[in-house]
Amino acid sequence: MRRPFTTLICASIVAIAPTALFAQTQPPAQQGATPQTPPPAAAQPAGPPKLGFKTNAGLLLVQIKPDQTAAFEEMVTKLKAGIAKSTDETVKKQAAGFKIYKASEPMANNTLYVVVVDPTIKDAEYELFAILQKVLTPEELRDPAVIEMSKKAAAAFAVGYNVLNLTPLGGGM
Numbered sequence: 606m607r608r609p610f611t612t613l614i615c616a617s618i619v620a621i622a623p624t625a626l627f628a629q630t631q632p633p634a635q636q637g638a639t640p641q642t643p644p645p646a647a648a649q650p651a652g653p654p655k656l657g658f659k660t661n662a663g664l665l666l667v668q669i670k671p672d673q674t675a676a677f678e679e680m681v682t683k684l685k686a687g688i689a690k691s692t693d694e695t696v697k698k699q700a701a702g703f704k705i706y707k708a709s710e711p712m713a714n715n716t717l718y719v720v721v722v723d724p725t726i727k728d729a730e731y732e733l734f735a736i737l738q739k740v741l742t743p744e745e746l747r748d749p750a751v752i753e754m755s756k757k758a759a760a761a762f763a764v765g766y767n768v769l770n771l772t773p774l775g776g777g778m
Contacts, residue, residue, distance in 0.1 A: 656732035658725035659770045665720035665731065666712070666767035673761035674707075674716050680758035681705055683751070684733060687740030696740060698726050715763040723771075732766070734759065 656665075669677045688700045702724045708717035722731065730736060734755065738746065745751055 654728060654730040654732070655735065656766060656768060657727075657729060658722060658731065658768070660772050661725055662721075662723040662771040662773070663725050663731075664722070664769040664771060666769070667718040667720060667733075668712055668715035668763040668767075669718060669761045670763050671711070671714070671716050673757070676754070676757035676761040677718065679754055680733070680737065683754065684737050684740070687737060687745075691740045693739065695726060695729055696736065699729050699731070699736070702726075713763070 667677070688696055688703075691697065691700075699722075702722050704721045706719045706721065708719060711717060720731075720733075725731075730739070737755070741751065
C-alpha cells in the first residue's frame with residue numbers, strides 16, 4: 606500500500622518541477638508592464654491586453670542590461686521573422702506601425718531600445734513575448750533553442766517596459 610503512494614508522490618514532483626523552475630526564470634517586478642517568457646506551446650486566453658495603448662500612437666522604452674543586448678536582439682529577430690510569416694490580421698496591422706530603435710545614449714546605465722508604435726491597434730497586445738508566442742508555431746515554441754532564447758531575453762530586461770501613450774499637439778506638426 607505504501608509503495609504505490611510513494612511512487613505517485615515522486616512522479617508528481619518530477620512532473621511539477623519543470624513548471625516551478627520555469628516560473629522562477631521570470632524577470633523581477635514591473636515598471637509599467639513586465640516582459641513574460643512564453644510558456645512552451647501554451648495558448649493564452651483572449652482578454653484585455655497586458656500591455657496595450659490607449660492612444661493612436663505610443664512608445665515602449667525597453668532597458669536591457671548592457672552585456673545582454675545580443676539576447677534581446679536575437680528575440681527581436683525571431684519576432685520579426687514570426688511576424689513576417691504570420692497570417693493573423695491583427696499582427697499584420699500591428700507590424701505596419703511597429704519600429705524598433707536602439708538608442709545611442711544609455712538610460713540608467715542600461716542599453717535603451719525604443720519601440721515606436723504609430724498607429725496603434727485598439728485592444729491589441731504589445732507585450733513582445735506575447736506577440737512572439739502568437740506568431741510562432743507550437744513546434745517552434747517547444748524547440749529547446751527557442752525556449753532558451755526566450756529565457757535569456759527575459760533575463761536581459763533591466764526593468765519592465767516603460768509605456769508612453771502619445772497624443773499629438775496642435776495640428777500634429
